[in-house]
Amino acid sequence: MKFFLDENFPKAASGMLEGMGHEVFDLRGTDREGSQDGDIFAEAQQHGAVFLTTDRDFFHTIPHLHTEHSGIIVIALRQPNRQAILEKLSWVLKRLAQGDFKSRTIQLRDRTWTANPPLDLGG
Helix, strand or coil: CEEEECCCCCCHHHHHHHHCCCEEEECCCCCCCCCCHHHHHHHHHHCCCEEEECCCHHHHHHHHHCCCCCCEEEECCCCCCHHHHHHHHHHHHHHCCHHHHCCCEEEECCCCEEEECCCCCCC
16 A cells, blocks of 8 residues: 655654555655645645645545545644554554545544544444
8 A cells, every 4th residue: 555644744654654565655855845735635646645644634624625535544633742643553554444545534533533434443
């Protein structure tokens, strides 16, 4: 599977995902670093990659702007840190199949999750 890291997402996710056999895209360290959110999201879609971010705006705006996309995971924690974000990412990856991400936005919070359109992730 392909994943695209937003600049606010821990870089350590790259190693974790690659270790699981996934392909990872990250703009950090390139001339596109600091691009506008819409441009970054568009690039993720060009790669056919699930977009990983901690920016809650993506959960609320993308479903209204794009009916089809490769998927978005927003990890929105009260006190985010690298370990907690990676644990949430691992949790969701264990519960979803590759096709489950297509045109779906998923928001993971401290104790809850929401998917649009709805999805049963279990406990």
